[in-house]
Amino acid sequence: MSLSADEYKQQGNAAFSAKEYDNAIDLFTKAIEVSETPNHVLYSNRSATYSSMKKFAEALKDAEECTKINPTWSKGYNRKGAAHFGLGNLDEAEAAYKKALELDANNKAAQDGLDQVRRTQESRSSQPDMGLSKLFADPNLIENLKKNPKTAELMKDPTLVAKLINYKANPQAIGTDLFSDPRLMTIMATLMGVDLNMPDLSNSNSMPKEPTTNESTTSNETPKEPEAKQTSEPVNEPTTQEPEPMEVDEEDKSKAEADLAKAEGNKAYKAHEFDEAIAKYNKAWELHKDITYLNNRSAAEFEKGDYETAINTLNEAVEQGRDLRADYKIIAKSFARMGNSYYKLNDLHKAIEFYQKSLTEHRTADILTKLRTTEKELKTKEADEYISPEKAEEARLQGKEYFTKADWPKAVEAYTEMIKRAPEDARGYSNRAAALAKLMSFPSAIEDCDKAIKKDPNFIRAYIRKANAQIAVKEFSAALETLDEARTKDAATNNGANTKEIDQLYYKASSQRFQPAEGNETPEQVYQRAMKDPEVQRIMQDPVIQSILSQAQSDPAALQEHMKNPEVFKKIQTLIAAGIIQTGRR
Template sequence: MSADELKAQGNAAFAAKDYEKAIEFFSKAIEIAPTNHVLYSNRSASFASLKQFDKALQDAQKTIEINPTWAKGYSRVAAAYHGSNQLDDAEKSYQKALELDSSNKQAQDGLKSVQAAKSYANAGPGPDLGLGKLFNDPNLIENLKKNPKTSELMKDPSLVDKVIRMKNNPQSGAQDMLSDPRLMTIMATLLGVDLNDDSPVGAQANAASTPTPSSSSSSKESEQTSVPEPKKQKQEEPKKDKDGDIKIEEATDSTTSQKQKADESKAEGNKLYKQRKFDEAIAKYNEAFEINPDVTYLNNRAAAEFEKGDYESTIKTCEEAITKGREQRVDYKIIAKSFARIGTTYLKKQDYQQAINFFEKSLTEHRTPDVLSKLRSTQKLIKDAEIKAYINPEKAEEARLQGKEYFTKGDWPNAVKAYSEMIKRAPEDARGFSNRAAALAKLMSFPEAVKDASKAVELDPTFIRAYIRKASAEIALKDFAKAIETLDLARTKDLEVTKGSNAKEIDQLYSKAYQQRFQGSSANETPEQTFERASKDPEVAAILQDPVMNSILSQARDNPQALQEHMKNPEVARKVQILIAAGIIRTR
């Protein structure tokens, strides 16, 4: 499994608040990619979520050691310092982050939070640092549990106990506030400090410390003053930023509930899709997207539209998924999937060039074997279509005659060009390959000649001339074994098709192949010397030990005409040719 895949699983575990599992995945990814600063940053966030601030700080410092110019790394360091109540160090780290990236929202919010904590820690003498007024609300605990900003925090019984202790004894509870950053979040909520707001924290604090309405005001008005309603914002489940770094902020209950509802609609859509009820499935995917604008639901809808045969809608839906995905900075794999589906749709419409364009875009986002295979097969379709469109028997015949004319004049290069044109115009005509093989042989391009002649006999297994040209080129390459094998096929086909009309030329090539094979033979050798030399060849030795061949050779000594009769047998003829070439049988 790659580091990117492990990181994706870690991000998913973090989003599900399974921080220990997230740490496990990030640790495995770090083993594979130990210089990836984002992995240390993500693991730091996971440790911080478990309140293990020492480990969070170690990873955060490793992050900025690898990439000292990354603002997010200093925000991670600051968050770890803040969690362990080292407020001065936290402030310096947030300021460093803002020096590198003045628009970094996480650093801006973090700095405000730290400065708010420091202002209360340094507020000077006083019985309770002004906490009495803030916590003097009979419905305090219930209001905090209902508030979206603090509802998750109030699920921790130990934190609820601290809030109650601060409510009952604000002076003694002040120390708890300085040692537990969560109490600062509660404090900010009670003060009306919105850490997502760009206004100075001091201004918010001053506004919140303005005297409350008189005691004659209703209890409802008092409740609204002490616990102001938070600004309504669009909540999104945290995933990761453009660098692949996960966000510390946690999703609200309402966001989680929306995602669950959307996933339920998606699941229903999937069931309908499998039942091939595509219109109903599309409606469910639309419903899911309206609840939670996740582009994966659009990809699902596009799949249903494709199966339905509504290709124009498929393309539009995928384009919408790409646009939304870019805006949401979703995983590049999701964008790649949308591009690939557009490509598949154009392929179905037989618009091959457009299909290729979108397959290439998909591979630019994320390379997968499946899309690469589709790209190559589509490119082949275009090439095959071009070849098919070029076929023209009349033009092929013109090229053949032109090639013949060049060949007769000895203009071998132009003959090759003409025969190549013939092959393009009539790729199933074996003559084009055979003729080009002859021209290539004249140019001493024997490997190409063998290839063309082989194609010719593949197209027409009875084409004797092509066999002969192939064997001639193989002899020129000194590949005698293959040449003899080709000549054996030529002899068989010649007897079947033309009643042996090419036997003389085939025999000459046999003799040439064997003579070159046994170049050590000499006319000055004694029969005994020839026999000793030739017997070292395994094939010659096997022939001499063959009782049938011994009988034939014995008859030939007394009656040479008898040998001619035996030569009509291709296997006997082949063995006799070997013995003649080796010098065992002397023809004169």
Template sequence: MTTADEYKAEGNKYFAAKEFEKAIESFTKAIEASPQPNHVLYSNRSGSYASLKEYDQALKDAQECIKINPSWAKGYNRVGGAQFGLGNLEDAQKAYEECLSLDANNAQAKEGLKSVENSIKARNSSGDMGLGAIFRDPNLITKLKSNPKTSELMKDPDLVAKVLNIQANPQTNATQLLSDPRLMTIMATLMGIDMDFSAEGGEPSSKTEDDASKPEEKVETEKKEEPKPTEETKSETKPAAEGKKVDSEGDVEMKDAPQGDKEAADKAKAEGNTLYKQRKFDEAIAAYDKAWELHKDITYLNNRAAAEYEKGDYDAAVATCDKAVDEGRDMRADYKLIAKSFARLGNIYLKKDDLEQAVKYFDKSLTEHRTPDVLNKLRSTQREIKSREAQAYVNPEKAEEARLEGKEYFTKGDWPNAVKAYGEMIKRAPEDPRGYSNRAAALVKLLSYPDAVRDCDTAIEKDPDFIRAYIRKANAQLMMKEYSHCMETLNEAREKDSKLGGKNLHEIDQLFGRASTQRFQAIDGETPEQTMERVSKDPEIVQILQDPVMQGILSQARDNPAALQDHMKNPEVAKKVNMLVAAGVIRTR
């Protein structure tokens, strides 16, 4: 059963990918699955609704959030954001002030309050609520259509007309802002106010800087490829997202990171990225070092580790990643950045063929932040470890000892120990079909027929000409009264054995006779006529009798029985004739 925490993590993932409808669906499931009301879940869903500009729903969830936990400061941030989106500036102001009364250092509330106060001031500065200055630009419509935040909204002709009306007569049409939340979005965009809100529980804001040229660690292959830009976590545009920590509620608290010359640091990083792409790794490392000295952001350390990795200096890359983790912990950096450091450590150890260490650090990365790529690497590395362990265990001599031990137990009738011994043989010689076939024989004695069939299938897969495996499989199927499957297995065995000299044909035919007799034998109290009528309705028999080719062969055999022997040389015809004989449709003297 999926838990509330799992639905919450799923919602956070969708929020980070800007799939807000799916995020809402996941958070709704989390709310339903939660054993008791959880204020963080309502906060997360409120943020998702706000990102879709559905401020009415965002406000309802925000109010439910603070109803559940009135002392949780961030809930009031949600209320403030939703009220601001609805154009209720005074209510938004009260919500942000309430947040600050509970948490005086809440950077998001400080910024929100500042934006609201600026809006109130602009509105009250003139009779037109300050719209004249905001909507003055003659290229306003063109700019709104090209702005990614408003381009979709401007596809509505009615909304465009409203914007033009406000632009033409802001004092008369100012009240339209209160009746259409879309106009508030447009106004906020023109004022440079961020109306997006991040999901709680560790997911970043959907608004990030454009940072496309970041070093990317390559997938671990022997083939050398051109380095690709990395997917380091992008810097938040809002001061509140410079650093984070997780509180006891599972939500993200914001903490200011060490300040420095961020602009110069990013410039140095960009230089490093260019050098990285040119495979000038020493120069790239120097540029990243410069960025780090200018501004303490572990993204620069992660990038330096990527360059050291590509250079082949794995020990240096390990030391840099360790430093990134330590520094990141001290400054409470975004957990995604620390996850990147751990993932890169995993890749380094994978390259060094230290699989145990690689698993350790991939697992640490997933503990910080779960991503499909790292999860796949973890599972792939774990599979490789198991494969190597199995290969290291292979020993033909030990396998033969286990086979003889199993044979001894089988002869004594000690079936459980026989199964155990043959299992050891399989581990020691996984490509030898005899181990699977012998274990199947012991499993039949223990009445474990499905397991016996599976072992026989594996033996046949290892050696398609291993007739004993077919016979043992057919025996197990006969015990399960799977007569049709049993006869199919025997027909396949007969065809294989005929090509190999026919040493097992007598045993195969005997077993086939038993299977066909049991399949078509009379049921207690059934007359011969009733038996024949029932058999004639068997789907396989009906299909054979309706086959035009078989009809021609049977018609010819009535006049010339010897001709049937010539047709029996065809394996398919022989199979169908044997089936009719077993069913009693064809009688032999």
């Protein structure tokens, strides 16, 4: 998964601090590529890295892009000044540092750079260079030497090219190198048009070894003003400048070190060395105020099981994050981890509160799922804690009293309390269904009866109340099915104790099933409605019934014989009630 620009930047800063410059360049380049908008700090950081690598041309290009994006940011001109100084462009370096100071008079790095440029200018002007300044000031110097047959091969050595570029700022330095590096004699002769009758080194397979001491091109020390000398010996003054520290998160110079500490903390965290991880995250926070370090510290505290400490850390993260104007996504993570900590402490109310706060900052599917799951768990927990058989019985008796007094709403309320106190008792749902039916709330009554039957499949009273409600809403076919099931259960468990009541309801449902509807429905309309009834359609498609009806047309007595079969009797009765079979005028 691709990282964000800020994440690439942080890794680049860490690589820069570790002097892994090639890696830093790669990471800053990736940050620039994925950044949604041009970011001047990214170009500034890459420019500083190039300067550290003595690649001043690349450093200057990035510095110019930095100041183009944000012309009012003084530190971008620090980068321009450093790059120009490394290239030996003292006048341009001076102008860049002056511009930085115009924008920010307290820019110490710019003031130090300007002082260094001026010392170098004074040193250059105080020493005779025998025309070397003009010689090395040629902007086409390197290209011309690459094209010259005598020097083309020599110019393939990057260290030699860098040395020649440095002579542009300090031509006097060549005096100490000229006789130690025969290649320079060849180059000087070529530049001055002098034939020294020296062998052509361009095809030599062995180059003289570079000096390893007192080389101006490899010095990383901050140049100091040379002491006055009584001789005419040229001053070997360094021409490179130690780059100032990176800018990160609006230029907190310790951010790169903090990121290194964070990386060490992450390594310890993955190794389950949580105390070590906490110490590293603390160090990162002390070095730079980024609440990501606090979030990480809380994660280590969480894994230790120190949930209270984690919550305190996250409270600090949110408070500091508001002051630092931290990204709302990071603050959302703080709230989410507070929710996780409270969940571990079994404080579900608080967990829900902080999951909601997290979603207010930034909505994510993961936290939304945690919220929904915790809310459901809390509801179950509260319901379990509310269960009390004694309180349930009190509510049942109270509901019975209200029902007797025909106070149906109060009866519903009491039976609801009974259900909460004893959710597995089928009587609560059945009794509430009876009260709901009195209030003409038949769909809800049917629903409660279904719950009662689910709790106790042999609770016959729930079947009877359900069938009554189904008849009330003219679901006659469904009512007959309910009554069939009730008859079977009653016969198996109660020796048919409720048979009479079930049969009465069955007759009521059957007789009303195909009665003309309100509005003086004609017999033909009743017939058409009956033919659309699902049960009538199933019966009419039954091959046995089709055969019986066909036989009855020629032998009506045969129909009576077939009706001795209970199943056939039931189906024939349904067809008679529907008017499909006429037994006389109705």
